[in-house]
Amino acid sequence: MLLEMRDIRKTFTGVVALDRVNLRVQAGEIHAIVGENGAGKSTLMKVLSGIYPHGSYDGAIRFDGQERHFEGIRDSERLGIIIIHQELALVPLLSIAENIFLGKETARHGVIDWMAAHGKTQALLKKVGLRESSDALVGQLGIGKQQLVEIAKALSREVKLLILDEPTASLNEEDSQALLDLLLELKAQGITCILISHKLNEIARVADAITVLRDGSTVETLDCRAGPVSEDRVIQAMVGRKMEDRYPRRQPRIGETAFEVRDWHVHHPERGDAFIKGVNLQVKRGEIVGIAGLMGAGRTELAMSIFGRSWGQRISGQVLLNGQPIDVSTVGKAIRHGLAYLTEDRKGYxxxxxxxxxxxxxxxxxxxxxxxxxxxxxxxxxxxxxxxxxxxxxxxxxxxxxxxxxxxxxxxxxxxxxxxxxPEVLILDEPTRGIDVGAKYEIYTLIAQLAQEGKCVIVISSELPELLGISDRIYVMDEGRFVAEMPTAEASQEKIMRAIVKTA
Structure with a gap:
């Protein structure tokens, strides 16, 4: 047994965040921790990594055969416990090599040995499947590659237990699969992983065991090696009840077209080239319209350009509400005319x-x-x-x-x-990103209620099952254009992807 956490209890100003949580992780396994938002998953990992130091919680931590008292994150890192948070701790303006060895520089006579640092970095990048140069700036990499840089950084510190908190929350399907493949490779090399994720299909693919937390307490640990564990089984443990339907049932009451965007063109603010190209969009009262597409298709840019022209330049086209043109040239004017935009980056914007x-x-x-x-x-x-x-x-x-x-x-x-x-019109950009199934259902229910009240709802999502589950109609976007439109009753994941591939 590599790790055992016994009767961990943690409170914040009288609020109990963890209540006698127990966790046992065997060496060389991928151990998933799941639970609803607020169940205590991240708090437990902060206790383990020393972010919450010994003395600020009750209970005991036993790691690698001995009881441990971590006074800070450096103490846990010295023993090979490395945590990668959902918000990556990289410096965008530094190179990959500088980020990997930041605070752990190799020096000779007080001078950093950059040749050695770059040589070690290239070897680490090869291990995690990155072909980038060690002197490439981290800020120029996509989120998926930045995640791999974080893992390379962990490997440079002789990691024994790698903790990943929602590592695929901001990744597209391809990058998510590459990351999961890497975790399996690390497992084969004897590295133990703790994976926190709301994506149960990913957990089912890689996890050897699943510990479920609910309301700050351990519910149970499921052994995936004894046989497949169904998503429904995990969900029931997480929320304390069966969820017969992932999406609330509704009987749409759809009225006349209330919101329109006509011949919408937007140029890239830095490159100057045409980015959104002649988009036409209509939403009826009481209708939930989904926008599907791959990363980079222009969905978020379209939404932001409509909402007060907060993205793009040289924008042309018309926005109409109830058949009348409206001025959405600033965020304030867009709000006054009844538009609302829920950003995909809730923490940043x-x-x-x-x-x-x-x-x-x-x-x-x-x-x-x-x-x-x-x-x-x-x-x-x-x-x-x-x-x-x-x-x-x-x-x-x-x-x-x-x-x-x-x-x-x-x-x-x-x-x-x-x-x-x-608002009259709500544009929801990735409204359930990084949220557990229980909280997702509550947000789906709220979206359905808003539609029943006659609001126009637009949902942008990278999860096709989500769009198929809550939308009445779906637009498919690729390279700044709508390439298909279909009622949800006639849509499928295959049909949506086929529409994208045809334009590629």
Whole structure:
């Protein structure tokens, strides 16, 4: 047994985050940890890695045959425990070699030996399947390759236990598969991995064991080596109930066309070339329209260019609401005309993380909580409390900072912010990215309710089953154009991919 965590208990200002959690990981296995957002997965790993030092929690950690007391992350790293967080800890303006050996530089007589560093880096890059030069800037790499750089960095530190927190949350299908293949290769080399993920199909592919957490406690550990473990079995353990349907049932009440984008052209803000090319889009009242496409197809850029021209240059075309042209040339004007855009990057653009829920909820419509341009604190608090109850945001209170919320609850705060503007049209960009199945279902239910209220809903998602499960109609986008349009009843993953491949 490489790792044993016994009766781990961790609290934050009276809130119990972990309640006597137990975890046993055997050497050389891939051990998955699953649970709903807020179940305590990341907190448990922060205890293990020393981010939460010994003394700040109750319980015991036994690693490599001895009980350990980690006072910080350097203590755990010295023993070969390396954690790779969902938000990568790389410096974009430094090279791959500089990032890998940052803080661990090899020096001779006080001078860094760059020749040795670059030589070791190239060997590490080969191990993780990267062909890039060691002096390439990290900021010029895609997210998938940056993940591999992080793993190369871990290998440079003689890793024994590699912890990956949602490593494929921001990756496309191809990069996700490459990363999972690498984990299997590392396992063959004797490296133990702990994998935190909401993507149960990926877990089923690589995991030897699955530990399920719920509400800060261990529910059970499932042995995948004894036989296949179904996704339904895992979901039932995670949420404490059977989920007969992954998507809420609804009977659409679709009206007349209410929102239109006509002949929309957008040029790239840096390169200057045409990026969005003659897009025409219509959404009816009460309709959920999905936009499918591969990474780089232009889906997010289309959404941002429509929403206040917040991406692109030399934009042309018309946006109409209820048959009348509207001015969406700024974000403020777009909001006033009833548009809302939930960004795919909730931490970078959706929230002010260092502020509390009260601060974030009314941000897009401050006039709703102010009198004579002065914020009414009582009104602000009441609005935040109302949305907390309506969207079932799990928190210690609306005065809790959003940085301390789980991903699913952060997403609910972003949704609250836009719902407070009472929009006519909601553009939701990857609304369930990095969110567990239970929280996903709650967001799907909310989307369905908004459609039932007669809102126009546009959903951009990289998960085709999600689009097929919640949409009424789907546009397929490739290289800045819509290349297909189909009712969901006639759509399939194969048909969508065939439409993309035809244009390639």
């Amino acid at each position: 959706g929230l002010v993380l260092d502020e509390d829920i009260c601060f974030n909820v009314p941000l897009a419509r401050l006039e709703g909580v102010s009198r004579a341009a002065v914020i009414d604190d009582a009104r602000e608090h009441q609005i935040a409390q109302d949305y907390r109850e309506r969207l079932r945001i799990r928190c210690a209170g609306v005065d809790q900072k959003t940085v301390h919320l789980s991903g699913g609850n952060q997403q609910k705060v972003v949704l609250s912010k836009w719902l407070f503007t009472n």
